Amino acid sequence: MLIQRYNKNPILTKDDVPYPVATVHNAGVVKYKDKYIMIFRSHRLNGRSILGKAESDDGFHFTVAKEPFMLPSEDEKFKEYEEYGIEDPRIIELDGEYLITYSAYSRNGVRIGLAKTTDFSTIQRVSLITEADYRNVVIFPEKFNGLYARLDRPHSEISPWSIWISYSPDLIYWGESKLIMKPMQYHWDEMKIGPGAPPIKTSRGWLSIYHGVFPTMDGSVYRLGLALHYLDDPSIIIAVCDEWILQPEEPYEITGYVHNVVFTCGAVPEDDGTVKIYWGGADTVMCVGTANLEELVDHCLKNRRSPK
Ligand code: BMA
Numbered sequence: 001m002l003i004q005r006y007n008k009n010p011i012l013t014k015d016d017v018p019y020p021v022a023t024v025h026n027a028g029v030v031k032y033k034d035k036y037i038m039i040f041r042s043h044r045l046n047g048r049s050i051l052g053k054a055e056s057d058d059g060f061h062f063t064v065a066k067e068p069f070m071l072p073s074e075d076e077k078f079k080e081y082e083e084y085g086i087e088d089p090r091i092i093e094l095d096g097e098y099l100i101t102y103s104a105y106s107r108n109g110v111r112i113g114l115a116k117t118t119d120f121s122t123i124q125r126v127s128l129i130t131e132a133d134y135r136n137v138v139i140f141p142e143k144f145n146g147l148y149a150r151l152d153r154p155h156s157e158i159s160p161w162s163i164w165i166s167y168s169p170d171l172i173y174w175g176e177s178k179l180i181m182k183p184m185q186y187h188w189d190e191m192k193i194g195p196g197a198p199p200i201k202t203s204r205g206w207l208s209i210y211h212g213v214f215p216t217m218d219g220s221v222y223r224l225g226l227a228l229h230y231l232d233d234p235s236i237i238i239a240v241c242d243e244w245i246l247q248p249e250e251p252y253e254i255t256g257y258v259h260n261v262v263f264t265c266g267a268v269p270e271d272d273g274t275v276k277i278y279w280g281g282a283d284t285v286m287c288v289g290t291a292n293l294e295e296l297v298d299h300c301l302k303n304r305r306s307p308k
Contacts, residue, residue, distance in 0.1 A: 025280030256282025
């Protein structure tokens with residue numbers, strides 16, 4: 001088994017949240033001052049999502065803050081685009097700041113918002129950084145030739161749900177976009193792919209844990225896979241793993257708000273070469289598992305498929 005599920009999964013459920021929510025899932029996680037900070041998504045009882053915050057000393061036992069961390073904005077600039085809720089946060093640290101990308105839903109479609117914090121108490125929205133029909137944007141925790149880089153996931157009918165890369169000098173204006181990875185026909189990720197956890201730097205490349213979706217007569221199945229990008233130029237993909245590395249198997253992944261879903265927005269590399277991978281189970285609960293980073297890279301390199 002490449003990923004060892006934590007034996008006390010799920011690690012966070014709606015019962016751990018001190019305000020009314022239906023779910024706890026799809027969380028971004030980072031280390032901050034010797035603690036693990038988790039920013040998680042919850043459906044409110046009206047079906048729209050907000051973000052909550054939880055803290056942990058060991059990455060397994062989390063305590064949820066009394067109040068939500070981020071609600072849809074009341075600020076004129078953002079309000080029109082966050083009316084239906086905010087979802088699926090990803091967090092990275094870059095130059096002493098924590099950048100949070102999230103999906104902003106409204107009658108105008110789904111866009112990506114960017115917010116930043118230095119202390120996880122106060123939060124400042126920077127900008128909405130895509131137009132509509134984007135989800136799953138992860139920013140690399142390093143710059144390339146002075147530019148920020150992100151993996152994005154626009155959708156179009158001609159080339160559905162593929163992974164692109166874009167660059168920015170200032171986190172607001174993004175461009176030089178290029179398609180780098182597509183779903184593969186009659187394969188576990190044939191319907192959609194999307195960036196999952198922000199890429200992790202390893203000696204052999206940036207490891208990206210992405211999600212892939214397969215349509216069945218019983219609805220879609222969400223699984224996790226691996227891609228490895230060149231360290232100096234992440235627009236070049238060294239390998240995409242042909243096999244998934246995690247699929248819904250436990251009862252809390254198979255049944256819930258949306259059944260048959262494992263969906264990641266965060267993974268934390270540790271000094272001992274392991275990585276804690278966090279995922280939402282069935283859009284209802286939060287789970288964690290541990291893997292060895294070098295083993296994940298080996299597996300990706302040994303079982304390649306073409307990126308496009
Ligand atoms: C995707 C997103 C995720 C969710 C997944 C499964 O389209 O909405 O937030 O986990 O579907 O429902």
